[in-house]
Amino acid sequence: MEDNTKLATMEDTVEYHLFLIPDELRDPEKHKEILQKYIERIMTQFAPMLAPYIWQNQPFNLRYKPGKGNVPAHMFGVTKFGDNIEDEWFIVYIVKQITKEFPELVARIEDNDGEFLLIEAADFLPKWLDPDNSANRVFFQRGELCLIPAPRKPGTMSWLPTTPPTVPQALNIISTHPEEILASESIRAAVNRRIRGYPEKIQASLHRAHCFLPASIVALLKQHPRLVAAGVQAFYLRDPIDLRACRVFKTFLPETRIMTSVTFTKCLYAQLVQQRFVPDRRSGYKMPPPSHPQYRAHELGMKLAHGFEILCSKCSPHFSESKKSFMTTSPLWAGFLESLKKNDYFKGLIEGSAQYQARLEMAKNYFQLSVNRPESCLAMSPGEEILTLLQTMPFDIEELKKEEANLPPEDDDQWLDLSPDQLDQLLQEVAGKKEAEPTSKKEEQNYDLNQVSESMKAFISKVSTHKGAELPREPSEAPITFDADSFLNYFDKILGPSPHESDSDDLDEEDFECLDSDDDLDLKTEAAGEEASVKGTLNNLKSYMAQMDRELAYTSIGKSFTTQKQMESLSQTTNNNSDEEDSGAGGSVMTPVDVDLNLVSNILESYSSQAGLAGPASNLLQSMGVQLPDNSDHRPTSKPTQD
Known part of the structure; x- marks a missing residue:
């Protein structure tokens, strides 16, 4: 994020930065300590939310x-969220809440796609904003999204x-200008x-299922539930x-x-099942038959x-002792534990109880991964951590077997199967649109088709460029344009043509009087000839077009169009095609x-x-604000037939 360059992040990775403002000049060591x-x-204040969270790949962390x-x-901080996009948006929520709890902090967040917050609000962005000028403009401050604008004119806002x-x-x-840079209501x-929905949404993203597992894995997941992701x-x-x-x-x-x-998280469960x-x-x-309950x-x-076996197989049986020290207590742990107690992390549980120990183990894992995270060269892989825990964590298989009789019920996994209606509802929720109200029969009967033709004419009249065609705007939204050439031509008509300037500076007024009148006649003759030539060309072009119309009128292409005369005499009996051709050959005027x-x-x-699905016609009309009623019979609309 140096200057205006974008971060070269890995795939499916989100990066977040927290700055302290005002950015005063401080001693580097003192600033580091702060x-x-x-x-x-x-990390202490947000531990109740972050500690029990099951991350797809990497946890939220700060350094x-x-x-x-x-x-x-x-x-x-940087987090690889992998296939679970909810991890990324949970981090957005955490970063937003951090700036709300600590008003002196300003945060920005982006992923490998760049400013993904702007991508989410793409329908509401100002027209001047594009990927080329969006660097270092999007921040969170005091829990609100801020967007630093660009000056409309140089010098208007210094x-x-x-x-x-x-x-x-x-x-x-x-x-200095916190109010002026607040993003618009629609973007926020x-x-x-x-x-x-966060933090309540965290529980809704979990799925509990029964698994027939080796006892050692059961003991591991009981104390370290996050290892299920690995x-x-x-x-x-x-x-x-x-x-x-x-x-x-x-x-x-x-x-x-x-x-x-x-x-599991729902993402992990879906990947496994x-x-x-x-x-x-x-x-x-060995697997029982599929009919087994x-x-x-x-x-x-089994999966x-x-x-877990694959994770452990990738580890050397004698991995570095320096990595094992990662599991030992850090000097920061005592202060971190005291901060957790002050923030009521243990919820009044009795010290030494089973629930207290479970939350304590969770806090240790959270501290090791998010607070006291070592350098990548010293960090333990999941397999090394599992092998270390198996060596230090005692468990009783008989006690674990006794718990089989009191297992909580499984969650229903019907959410894996989406009906078309549920899919449509999800898409509408993502798009932020409400379900369209059904159109009444009376409204369908009174529908004005002139709106279709007028909207299409307005669309065609717009100028298109290599960037695409602009949709018709409301009059109040139309941009102000200024055509300098038209402006000057208009003034020329008012003031009259400017006198021709001579190429020579030696001519005076007497010389102008002595100019030969034959030159003027020649100029007038040439101008008249050019005008006659242009008129002749236009007349020839019109005659060619008329001849083409007559030739195409009685072909399949010409007959595919409905003419005004046909609409006037639609209820009357028309002559046969041969009579029409004879009359047309006689020089009748084309309708x-x-x-x-x-x-x-x-x-x-x-x-x-x-047939009720999305297509070019409905997409084009909806983009212009035209909503056609549903076609209940799904029959092609027939045009007036020709005999």
């Missing part, structure tokens, strides 16, 4: 990032740069609609080399399997066990084509052929 305290406060170039030192602002310029504008509503991803992204480790299981033996309840997979016979994971639990457990009727007839025929 920002690190902010990181601790933020100090020193200043570089024009970008001042700030707090920075505090706005004419080019995309740098980060220091943007921070200065936000701190589009973004807020996407994150509406197991599902390992199975979902498996390759033939990974499956070699699953021919004979070494870590998670099938003989120790027990029934348990596993909490939709995969078809037959285990190797040598693995020992617990077949789904056996299948899910998840394969994922003009009824342009409006042909236009409406063709559009209605195209609309009818769509």
Whole structure:
């Protein structure tokens, strides 16, 4: 994010930056200490939401990032959300809430697509905004979305740069003009609609299912439920080399399997359940027949066990001891734990109780991954973490078997199957549109088809460019244009033609009087000849066009159009085609084509052929604000027939 350059992020990755304003000159070390305290406060305050959250790939995290170039030192985080787009929008909600709780912080967020917040509100953006000038304009401040505008005219607003602002310029504008840069209500509503429902929405995104798993995996997921994501991803992204480790299981033996309840996100559950997979016979994971009442639990457990085995197979049995120190207590842990207690993270639970210990383990995992996150070279892989936990975490298989009788019921997975109506409703919710009200029969009968032809004429009259055609606007929205050539020509007509200037400066008034009058006559003759030539060309062109019309009038192309004469005599008996040809050959005047009727007839025929689905006719008319009533009979609209 240096200057106006965009971040080169990885695929399916979101980056977020938190700046402290006002951006005063401070000692770098002191500034670093201030920002690190902010990181601790933020991660502690939002721990109740972040700690139990199951991330698809990587969790929300913050770390100090020193200043570089024009970008001042700030707090920075990056999260790979993978296939679960909800992780990205949950981070948007978190960042928005951070700026609301800490008004002195300003945040910006973008992913590998760039300014995805603007993409979400694309229907409401001002016309001047495009990907080329959107850098460093979108921020969150005090929980509201801000959009730094561009000056309409240079010099009108001295505090706005004419080019995309740098980060220091943007921070200065936000701190000095917070009201002027607030994004429009429609843009903010589009973004807020996407994150509406959090934090309650977190529980709605989870799915609980029974799984027949090895006891060691059951114990792992009981204390570290987030590891289910790593197991599902390992199975979902498996390759033939990974499956070699699953021919004979070494870590998670099938003989120790027990029934348990596993909490997935809906994305993880869908990835696991939709995969078809037959285990190797040598693995020992035998499946019951599909008619078995617990077949789904056996299948899910088998797939998840394969994922965990793949994770562990990628680790060296003697991985670095320096990585194991990652699991040890950090000097920051004591202060972090005290902050959690002050923020009522443990909800009044008795210290040492089972629920207290479960939340404590969750807090430790959260601290290790989000607060005290080591460098990538020292970070443990999920497989290394699993092997380390298996060495240090005791569990009793008999106790786990006793819990089988008291498992909570599974969640219904009917949400996997969407009906067409549900899909339409989801698409309308995403688009932010309400369901269209049905049109009454009276409105259908009174529908004015002139609106179709008038809208189409207005559309065709607009000038199109390589960027596309502009749709007709309301008169109040029409841009003001100024044609300098037309303006000067208009004044020439009022003031009269300007006198011809001579190429020589030696001529005076007496010389002008002595000019030969024959030259004037020659000029007039030439002008008259040119005018006659132009008229002759136009007359010839008109005669050619008339001849073409006569030749095409009695072909299939000519007969496909409805003329004004046909509409006048539609109820009368017409002569046969041979008589018409004879009369036409006799030099009768061609009947003009009824342009409006042909236009409406063709559009209605195209609309009818769509059979109620989306198509070019309905899309074009809706973009111009014309809403046709539903075609209940789905019969093609017939044009007046010709005998």
